[in-house]
Structure formats: C-alpha cells, structure tokens
Amino acid sequence: MSRILETEYQQVLNEPELQQQSVCEQEEIDPFLHAQALNNNWQALQSDVNLKGSLQQQLREQIAAEDQTSINQTDLSASAISVVEEAILSPELNKSALDEKLNTLFDRQCRVYAEANIPKMLRTRQYICASGLVISPDHSITTIRDTLRVRAFMRGIDQGLKQLRQRFSGQLHIAYPACGPFAPLLLPLLSYYKQQGLYSSQDITVTLVDIQEGAVMALSALVKAQGVEEYIQEIVCTDASEFKPQKPVHMVVLEAMQHGFSREGHFVLAKHYAKLMVDDGVFIPQQISIGAMLNVAQREYVDQWGEGSEAGSRDAILAERTDLGEILNVNVQSLRMLKERVMDESTQLVECETLGLPFLKENHDKQTLMIYAKVNVFGDEWLGEYESGITHPLPDLQVCINFTPRDARPGDLLVNSGDRLTFYYCMNGLPGFLVTKAVPSADQKRVLTENSLSDSMEACNV
C-alpha cells in the first residue's frame, strides 16, 4: 500500500462508524458475520464519492510528482530514433504508429522544455517582425505533432543528404533557419545517424537559427539532453533573414509557413537562403506550388468533412472545384530570379501569375477564391492538400466573384467571370497574396464582349 493510501486508510479507520466496528471486533463475534460487516463497510467506502475523489486526486499528484524526475538522455534519444525509424524505414505510412511515437517524443521533449526554466515572458512572446509573424515558443513546440509533415520532411532530408554525399566530399553544412524550440524536422535524425554510425559530426554540421530567445534556450537544452551536441555548429538567436553563416551551406531546411503560404516569413527567409546556398546544394522543401481555385465554401470546408462524408462524396465535392492554375512556384531558381517591386521602404511585392475567371454554369455567384499549396519536400516526397496544417486551402473572402456583398468592407475586390486576376505576393507585415483585377488587353476585351453577348443570348434563350 502506498504511503498516501495508508494514511488515507488510517483516516478512514478513525471515522466514528468504523471505530464502532473496531470496538465490536474486540467482542466475540462470528468471523463470517464480521467479514460480511467489513465487506459492507468497504462497499460503503467505495461508494463514498468524496473519499474516492480525494484518493484519486492524491494518486494523480503522486504519479505526476514521480514523472517530474529528469528525463534521461537514453530515453530521449531512443524515442527520437524510434520516430525516425518509423518515418524513414517503413515504406508504407502507418499513421497511428507514427502518431504514437511522435507523442512519446513530444512528451519527453516537453519535460526538457519545462526543466529549461525559460521565463514565461520568453515562452509566450508573439509578434510581427520585418518578414512576418513570429510565433511564441509555447505555440511552436507542437509542430512536431503534424505527423505527415514531419514524416515527409525527415524522409526528404535523409534522401537529400544521400544525394549531397555523392556530390560533395568533406563536411556538409545544414542550415535550419526558423527552426523553432525543438527543431523537429532534423534533431531526431541526428540521434538516428549517431546511433547507426551513418553520418558522424565529421560528415555533417548544423546551424540552428531562431529569432526567439526562448526557442534558443529550449534548443540548447534539447541538443544537450539528446546528446547530439557534437553535430551542432552553432545555435543563433537572430533574425534569420539577415544571418550570414560562417561556412558555405549545402542544405537548407526551412518550414516557416502557414496555409495559403500566408502570415509567416517563409518566402523572405527562403529568398535569403537560396542565395546563400552553394550551387548544387539541396533546398528542403525543393518546391512549393501555390495555386488558386474556386469552390463553394460550404462544400469545401463543411460538407466535405461532415459526418458520413465518404470517399465517394468527397471526390464529388473535389470535382466541383474549378482550378484556376498555379500562381507561384517557390524553388531555388525562382527564388534567385524573382524581381521584387518596392512600393515604399516597408512594402515589397513580387508579381505572380495572372489568371482568368471562367464562366461557370452552376453556383456562379457563390464561388470563393481559395489559395492552396502543395509541397514537394524532396524527390517523390510530397505533402498534399489537407495533409498538414500548412497545406489547407485558405479562402480569400475579400474577393467577391459575380456578386456584390451586402456588408461591403474596405479592401473588397469585386470581380466577374471573364475578368483576369493578377496575384501579388506581399512580403512584409503579415505576408500573403494580394489579388488585383488585371487591365484587359484589346484581345481580351473582344473575347469578353463575345462571351457576355453569347451569355445574354443564352439567358434570353435566343
């Protein structure tokens, strides 16, 4: 019996009712009746909700106190290795197995995070810097649970390293800007490489960069706790978009985006690191294809996920979409070439594609413009729509297609089928796409007139 239970039991025995029982015990009574009486009392005790609750609470506290003991290095790296094995060695995805392993790793990382005693102010600070939103360390730690994203990136990095090994001799330098407090896409791989003897610290060295002091404190603690210090070139607390590494960079690992390629500074950071990376280096992700589509928002965001929506009905809803095409492809070549348009000292834009709005037979005035991203991490490793938080299509509710909103808001763009939309990527503040109506050329005007003529003829049944 645990100490707590023993004490609690003593208290229970001191209850008047039970004391009476104890007195009876001293008299000569039938042992069978005595046992039955005890049993009745025990049942009464068990149904005492307050007592049961207080015992349970004390047990919980005891378990929590025991769990607070320092996480040991073997447990942490064993857990990291088990995640990597599940992610990169199994050719088929077993999501529940990987979820479970990631959860265990996450729990252990959280213990290191708690023990690092990072002041609350540094854990919760969230702000907007020149390149975009800077999420607080407390919020960033959970990104390791984005299972398919973690799997695709680990597999991509592993394959990318194999390719680099064939191209370059000597030590490979990996830069991981905006890595967050746990650098989750790379740190577990280091434990695996170390245990397997695949890459030593002579083969790879890593620079971790994060703008949040709290994230850097967490990283230092985690690297030590995981026993991978020898692989770390430096952990730098700075704005990664201005950072110049000490050594040539062979691989960049970057994931600082949100859905619709919005809000966080991925683009600005990617542009900076694409220029820093050696020719023939590997950029992870290799490309991000961002496109625009139309669908009825209710169908896309509600019906598709509603109870009872089966694969068949999902396919039907996906078939209702109208794909407008790719608006931007982010890869090393495009990042090195894209021309910025400077509007003023704090506003830079990149002009992306111009796409036409088609004439639709159904729901033509109920369409919402949505921006989606597909991430090609490396080789055949892709992260498709809805597979991760970063690939959920983002609606742009300010683009009003074939209708005039009753509650017009500043910034609304009223457009119609036949119009052409030019997409700009805004690099500052909260980054994201800005949609404008393109001025039609003479040819486009002619097609427009023909279309609206045939439309009105159709409408009049001519």
Ligand SMILES: C[S@@+](CC[C@H](N)C(=O)[O-])C[C@H]1O[C@@H](n2cnc3c(N)ncnc32)[C@H](O)[C@@H]1O
């Ligand atoms: C959501 S976390 C991403 C973590 C990690 N990349 C991952 O894949 O899980 C975003 C991190 O980027 C960092 N960050 C954002 N902008 C940054 C910048 N300009 N320079 C350095 N770090 C930045 C934030 O401090 C935060 O820790």
